[in-house]
Amino acid sequence: MMDFFLDKNLILESNCSFKDAEFAILGVPFDSTSSYRPGSRFGPLAIRKELLELSKPESFFKKRIFDLGNVNVVHGNLRETNRRVEETLQQALRENPRVVPIILGGEHSVSYSSIKILHERYKDLQVAHFDAHADLMDDYLGEKWSHATVMRRAKELSIPGSKLGDADSIKKAYDMGIDIVQFGVRVVDESEKKLQKTLKKALDPGRKTYISIDMDVLEPGLYPGVETPEPGGLTFQELLGLLKPIKNVVGFDIVETNPLFDKGDVTSVTAAKIMLELVLNSGK
Numbered sequence: 001m002m003d004f005f006l007d008k009n010l011i012l013e014s015n016c017s018f019k020d021a022e023f024a025i026l027g028v029p030f031d032s033t034s035s036y037r038p039g040s041r042f043g044p045l046a047i048r049k050e051l052l053e054l055s056k057p058e059s060f061f062k063k064r065i066f067d068l069g070n071v072n073v074v075h076g077n078l079r080e081t082n083r084r085v086e087e088t089l090q091q092a093l094r095e096n097p098r099v100v101p102i103i104l105g106g107e108h109s110v111s112y113s114s115i116k117i118l119h120e121r122y123k124d125l126q127v128a129h130f131d132a133h134a135d136l137m138d139d140y141l142g143e144k145w146s147h148a149t150v151m152r153r154a155k156e157l158s159i160p161g162s163k164l165g166d167a168d169s170i171k172k173a174y175d176m177g178i179d180i181v182q183f184g185v186r187v188v189d190e191s192e193k194k195l196q197k198t199l200k201k202a203l204d205p206g207r208k209t210y211i212s213i214d215m216d217v218l219e220p221g222l223y224p225g226v227e228t229p230e231p232g233g234l235t236f237q238e239l240l241g242l243l244k245p246i247k248n249v250v251g252f253d254i255v256e257t258n259p260l261f262d263k264g265d266v267t268s269v270t271a272a273k274i275m276l277e278l279v280l281n282s283g284k
């Protein structure tokens with residue numbers, strides 16, 4: 001692998017060569033657009049550390065997992081950070097077209113890049129989006145590129161030219177865009193409602209699926225280590241129950257883990273456990 005944008009200061013050992021890997025972990029320690037309590041830049045390291053400590057079933061060690069390291073992000077510059085994530089993922093998929101990328105955030109805005117690159121590869125890609133927030137704003141406080149706008153930007157990816165005119169063309173374009181199915185969303189801004197209504201309500205089991213998990217989908221009373229806590233979230237068991245039936249997973253991310261606001265590392269432990277479960281669930 002080209003290492004130009006990668007910080008290889010790792011604590012996980014890869015158990016295979018990159019070409020043979022079924023899964024590739026890529027950390028993106030970026031949190032510059034966080035609007036409440038930043039700190040998810042420390043997520044990728046904390047999640048890896050807890051993955052080491054978790055008890056793992058025998059079947060886990062049969063999986064071939066390669067840790068690519070962390071992207072050298074540019075704090076304060078989401079667009080350049082996204083570009084580096086995209087370049088890294090493109091190269092990774094060129095060298096190993098079957099690998100399933102696992103993105104560890106970092107804030108939610110980094111999911112745009114993995115969705116973009118996987119959508120280039122799989123035209124029928126659909127996104128399973130787990131979050132307390134809809135993340136469908138067109139802009140947040142005037143900023144188009146933000147954790148709060150990421151799913152709208154993703155939705156626009158498959159719209160030719162991304163130029164939206166009258167209401168009819170907007171509707172048509174969104175009907176054509178990447179299908180996003182949301183789970184656990186309990187905060188929807190007035191400006192998001194129209195677009196949210198057009199989203200599909202269920203995943204298509206036959207299509208390639210990308211899973212994006214914002215850790216604030218969980219109940220913050222139990223898992224407080226997030227950037228934007230919102231009461232009324234899912235339990236871990238409820239989340240697993242929603243993840244289990246999802247098939248054809250071609251990539252996933254776990255974002256918004258914030259070790260600075262965690263209690264006893266429980267949110268990082270849980271993020272690591274979710275990664276473990278998804279690896280076990282999405283094997284070939």
Ligand SMILES: [Mn+2]
Nearest residue numbers: 108131135214
């Ligand atoms: Mn989010």
